[in-house]
Amino acid sequence: MLGLLSKLTTRWRTSVVFKLSVATSAIVLLVAMLQLIVGTQIIRLNGAQASILTDSIPLLDKAQKFSKLTALTVSETKLLEEHLTKTELDKLRIRYLKNDAEAQVIFFDILSLDRDRLDTALFQYIRDEFVAANEALFQNQFTQRDLEREVQEYSAYLLSLTSSFEDIIDQLLIVSSTEVLSRSADLGATSGLVQKELDMFLVFAREVEVLNSLKSGAVDFSNMIQGRFGQLSQHDVSALADRLNFRLKSTSLSLTLLGNSEARAKLAQLASELSKGLFSDPGYLYFLRELQASREDVETLKRHRDATVSDIGDQVQLIMQEATGSFRADIALTSRLTQNIKLIGIATTVVVLAVLVLLNGQVINKQISQRFTLLTEDVLNFARGNYAHEIRVSGEDELGDIANALNVFKEQAAELERSNAELQRFAYVAAHDLRSPLDAIQDLATWTLEDERDDLSAACIANLELLIKRSARLSALQADLLTYAQVGQIDTTIGPISLSEEVNKMSDMLDPGGDFQITLLNDPGTVVTYSLPLRQILLNLLTNAIKHHDLPTGKIVVTFSRSPGVLRFAVEDDGPGIEPRFQKRIFGLFKTLKSRDRVEGSGLGLAFVLKLTSRLGGKIEVESHAPEQRGTRFIFEIADLCENDKVSDVA
Amino acid sequence: MDFEPVKFLIVDDDEVSIMKIKRAIKKANLGNPVFVAMDGIEALEMLRGDAGQERITQPYIVTLDINMPRMDGHEFLKEIREDPNLHNVVVFVLTTSNSEADIQAAYEKNVAGYILKENSEYSLIEKINMLERFSNLVVLPK
Incomplete structure (x- = not known):
């Protein structure tokens, strides 16, 4: 481990290429990490989105179905409330059953959507209660219809009895009244009253009185029965029963006072039948009571059904709450994840930028670019022949090696330039210094020929001329050499x-x-x-x-x-x-x-x-x-x- | 006013060169008195009248070679320009050196001209004639 570290440190110190590859690897690594982090967040985001699709949206669907169910239930209830009259009961029941079938389908839809998250048993119970209440309501309504019919039949029967009763009394009354009238006329005609006659008159008069009271009782009776059962309460029924009972008893009492025994027997028979029709079981009052109880049952059932409707509403609200809660949570998670991705993105970008700046500043710029620029300037300076210029780059890496090599070249080049300059100077001086002795030789020979030609032998003259020619050649050679040497300074x-x-x-x-x-x-x-x-x-x-x-x-x-x-x-x-x-x-x-x-x-x-x-x-x-x-x-x-x-x- | 011919002081270490100049003067038929010094020191002695030398009096002009033993042309120029009696002496450089450095240095010491000594006798005579004409036409320091 330590060995590897020291190996890497050495590599870093001695290789620009290594520095560059470390820098680029670091950048690649960073970018990969960024991708990984962002990728993880995106996967989580996808999870949250999937949860919205698989959880929240079905819940919302369910909530929607629930509200539809609620609406249907409420409309059913209203329907029953408004149209629950006896005549349309059968038609209504058909409509109700149709509605209910639809409601049932929705209900099963809801149940099938998510059994795990629903209190299915409770919900089923509430639904059953609702259906049962409605069913009971219908049954009651039918029963009520029957009961009302019974009550009507009974009341008709009772009225016919009362009517017969009244007829008999009317006939008796006519007879008795006629008797009374004729007796009173007789009484007036005879003037001297006979006790027996007077007694008869009184009998008939009392008979009329009794009959009148019986009649008024019968009218009262029929009035009590006729058409009044619709709005009676339980208490009213009891009061009615008491009054009817009292009237019957007082009628029976009046009957005993009736003289006509035949009529009395007939009327007693009728009164007995009336009493039987009223009080026997089943009888008018029985059915009236039953009807009343049924009506109260209907009220109770209605309340019960309303309660279940309210329960369904509560359930719907719960489901809605759950659905919106879940949806809100999912959305919150999604937005948090998005925020995370944004933050992570920004953070990683900042980190990557910082690292890039650092790498650029510390490695690429400081270690490579700056040194490279310096080295280039130094090399250019060197190329211009400025050998005094210092090579400013050092180090143990490749650039340092180049700089070292350059220093060697520089020394060699400076040395070469020095020796070249010396050589040139030497060539120039040598060529130049050759000139004056050459010129002197030429001059002296020329002067000798000029001054002494007449005293010289032909051979001497020829030699001197040759000497002048040869020295002229040497002179030309020297001139060319001088020019050639000067090419260094073109x-x-x-x-x-x-x-x-x-x-x-x-x-x-x-x-x-x-x-x-x-x-x-x-x-x-x-x-x-x-x-x-x-x-x-x-x-x-x-x-x-x-x-x-x-x-x-x-x-x-x-x-x-x-x-x-x-x-x-x-x-x-x-x-x-x-x-x-x-x-x-x-x-x-x-x-x-x-x-x-x-x-x-x-x-x-x-x-x-x-x-x-x-x-x-x-x-x-x-x-x-x-x-x-x-x-x-x-x-x-x-x-x-x-x-x-x-x-x-x-x- | 008596006419006094201008003297030539030739400062040169090469005997042949001196002979050549003398021949040129002779060929140009000039009657100017000619003095010769073999280096800067001897020339100074002649101009100052030192070391038993007879002092050369004005009017004169100096022809000066650059490369000489003991005291070369540049050193000689430096000496006379710093000498209050000699600082105004008219000097022509007469040399084979056409080095830029020599030319520059000579003019910085206020030489009247820088003449290249060429091998051709004809051109040397021409240049000597020029010097003679110059010395006649200009007023030299007293």
Whole structure:
């Protein structure tokens, strides 16, 4: 473990690549973690959504069904309340049963929705109660109808009895009244009253009185029975029974006073039947009581049913509460999860950003970018030849290695530059210091010839002339050497140069006799480049073409062409040409192909041209097919600096 | 006012070079008196009349080589410019060195001209003629 840690620490210290890969791995890891956290939350969110679908929404469905059921129940109740008349009872029952069947379906739907969450037994009980109450209500209603019929039949029967009773009394009353009237007339006519007659009159008068009282009792009786049972209470029924009983008893008492025994027996018979119709079981009062009890039962049943309706309402409310509660909880969970996701998203984004900033700042920027920038600046500085510039990057990693290597290069380059400068200085001084003794030798020989020619022998004069020639050659060699040594300090002044003008000038200078025809093809007018080096190159090539020509006259063609950033010149002569095997040699230092006694030359011209073109980023080539074909073509390139004003740093 | 020809003081360490200048003066048919010093020290002695040398009096012009033993051209210029009696001396540099540094340093010490010594005798005669004409046309310090 410790070993691995120290291994990793070493890797971190010694490898930029490792730092980069650690940084990118950290970022990838962080993003993956973020994805994982958010993913987990999304899965939980999906769970909550599923719960809404599987829990809350069915509950809400159920609540909706419940409210439908409630509405149906309430409408059933109303229906029963409003139309529960005897005549429409059968029709109503059919409607009710239809409604109830629908209600039943809804009810079973509800039960099947979620048996676990419902107190099914309780609910079933409430429902059964409701149905039973309604059923009982109907049964009662039917019973009531029957009872009312019975009561009506009985009351009709009683009324007919009472009517017969009244008829008999009326007949008796007519007889008795007639008797009384006739007896009173007799009484008036006879004037002298006979006791017996008077007694008879009194009997009949009392008879009329009794009959009248019986009649009034019968009327009272029939009045009591006729059509009054609709709104009677239990108490009223008892009071009615008492009054009827009293009336019957008083009638029976009155009957005993009736003289006509036949009529008395008949009336007593009727009274007995009346009493029987009223009080026997079953009889009028019995049915009346039954009807009353049934009515009260209906009220009780109605109350009972209303209670169950209210229970159903309570249940519906409970279910609704549960459903909305569950829905609310699910929604709350969903919104909490969404909030969580949002917060986690923000938090992780912040953390990732912080880590990225940290990684960017500490690793990528500090460890890599800044050092890389510094190193680049240092390398560029170094490339510009600023060897004194300090390499500012250090470390044990790859960048540190590069910096170390660069330091080594820098030292080597500085050393090389120093030695080059010394060499150049040496070459310059050597070439320069050669000059004065050479000049002196030449001068002295010349002066000797000038001053003493007449006193010298022919051989002496010839030797002195040879001495002057040889020292002139040495002088030219020295001059060329000096120029070559100075190429290290090429004049890189950029300027316009008119090619035709330049070629004409050179032609006049090199070939004043006009033996050589020098032409410029594709004259571009003025070009912009390193003007002095171009002149030196052209002059050297034209000089060579004339100097090495084997005939006294010839043609030299300078062809110009241009490609992006490059000026290309071809200098072609019709001289003897250069054999391929010599073509490399001609660019070497002090290399000539002919004896210097035949063609004066230092062997430095083409070396100088090569040095110039290569130092200025150009190139030079030679084409010749000697000895099969005459002529040599030199092609060289130099930077076209017309388009951009950038001065190359090469020099 | 007596006409006094301008004297030439040639300061050069190379005998052949001195001979060459003398020949050029002769070929140009100039009658100016010519003095020769082999280095800066000898030239100073001649101008100051030190060390038993006869002092050269005005009017004169100095032709000065740069590379010399003991005291070179630049050191000589420094000496005379700091000398209250000699600070105004007219000096032409006559040398084979065309180094930019030499040219710059010479003009900073107020030389009247920087002349390149070339091998061609013809051009040297031309330059000597120029010096003679110059010395006749301008008023030299007393």
